Amino acid sequence: MRIPFLLILCGPLCLAHEDDSELVFDRFFGGDDGWSFQLQSEMESRYASEGRDMLDGDSLATATFEAAWNAASMGIWYGKSPDQSYDELHLSGALGWEWEDLKWYVSYTHLRFPDDGAHDHEVGAGVSWAGLPLDMKLSADAYYSIEADGTFIETSLHRDFPVSECLTIYPSLVFGINQGYVSDGHDGANHIALRLGGEYQFAPSLTLIAHVSQNFGIDRDARRHPGDELLGDFFHAAVGLRWAF
Numbered sequence: 001m002r003i004p005f006l007l008i009l010c011g012p013l014c015l016a017h018e019d020d021s022e023l024v025f026d027r028f029f030g031g032d033d034g035w036s037f038q039l040q041s042e043m044e045s046r047y048a049s050e051g052r053d054m055l056d057g058d059s060l061a062t063a064t065f066e067a068a069w070n071a072a073s074m075g076i077w078y079g080k081s082p083d084q085s086y087d088e089l090h091l092s093g094a095l096g097w098e099w100e101d102l103k104w105y106v107s108y109t110h111l112r113f114p115d116d117g118a119h120d121h122e123v124g125a126g127v128s129w130a131g132l133p134l135d136m137k138l139s140a141d142a143y144y145s146i147e148a149d150g151t152f153i154e155t156s157l158h159r160d161f162p163v164s165e166c167l168t169i170y171p172s173l174v175f176g177i178n179q180g181y182v183s184d185g186h187d188g189a190n191h192i193a194l195r196l197g198g199e200y201q202f203a204p205s206l207t208l209i210a211h212v213s214q215n216f217g218i219d220r221d222a223r224r225h226p227g228d229e230l231l232g233d234f235f236h237a238a239v240g241l242r243w244a245f
Contacts, residue, residue, distance in 0.1 A: 040064040042209070042240030047081070050152055051176050051191025051217055052230040058083035062240075071095050087114055094124075101131040109143075120147040135159055143181070150180020152190075169198045185227030189218045199242075207242040 040063070046053050047060040058081050066075040077090040094107035107124040124143035132138055142153045158172035174193040178185055197211035217231040 034069065036068050036244070038064075038066045038242060038244045040066075040209075040240060040242045042238050044236065044238040046234065046236035047079070048193075048213065048215060048234075048236050050178065050182055050185075050231075051193070051215055052182070053215075053232065053234050053236075054230060055081055055084065055086060056230060058086075060086075071097065085115055088112070089114065101129055103128045103130075107143075118147075120145055122146070145181050148181055148183045150178075150183055152181035153177040153179065166202065167198065167200045169196065171196050182227040184225060185231065186219055186221055186225045191218055191231065192216045205244050207244070208239075209242055210237070210239040212237045 042062045044060045044062065046057065047055045060079050060081050062077065062079040064075060064077045066073060068074075072093070072095055074093045075090070077092070078087070080087040089112040090109050091112075092107060092109040094105050096103065096105035104127040105125065107126075109122045109124065111120040111122065113119065122143050122145050124141065126139065126141035128137055128139040130137045136157060136159050138155070138157055140153065140155045142151055144151045154174055154176045156172050156174045158170060160168055160170045162168050172195045174191075174195060176190040176193075177188065178190040179187055182190075193213050193215045195211060195213040198209070200208040202208060212235070214233075214235050216233050217228075220228045220231045222229040222231075
């Protein structure tokens with residue numbers, strides 16, 4: 001078994017649980033031994049998390065710093081809305097491994113919400129399998145909230161398409177399941193998302209990143225489950241820069 005370098009993009013781990021779980025594996029497994037660092041900033045048209053438009057149509061600006069050494073990584077993620085009084089801070093750590101077509105990780109994230117003084121702790125795990133036909137990959141991530149005493153699970157089917165040496169696009173299909181993580185939302189099938197992401201490396205250490213995604217809520221029932229109020233069908237997009245060093 002080889003223990004590779006893994007740098008977690010605070011994706012389903014600490015990046016507000018966006019629908020890009022497969023990228024955690026594809027971008028950061030198999031790097032060189034030793035230290036590596038990364039800064040990333042994005043502007044998102046909506047704050048999409050757990051299939052919900054968390055800020056009800058308002059945008060979110062995010063910044064991430066990540067550091068990794070071999071199989072261990074740590075990250076700091078901060079998000080703030082320019083449209084309303086909302087900010088959120090995540091501190092995370094993770095370990096990842098690889099064996100043949102399988103890659104997996106375990107993680108811990110501490111979440112803080114400065115505006116209302118709330119906080120939470122999450123434990124996560126994920127696995128990715130690259131043995132499907134047509135170079136498809138299947139990933140699954142689960143994260144457990146201590147505060148909510150519930151779990152959210154996301155599975156994704158995904159494939160990379162290298163367009164050129166600099167440009168890669170990656171369509172994916174995401175399916176989410178709520179099991180008490182959104183404590184006042186319904187349990188079971190939660191949402192489906194169709195996502196198209198892209199990365200353009202225009203310098204050795206600088207990459208332009210972007211994605212568009214269409215979310216479809218499943219079994220929304222805001223009358224009986226107030227946590228379903230923001231669950232629904234919506235489109236969102238993001239663009240940003242990544243600096244690796």
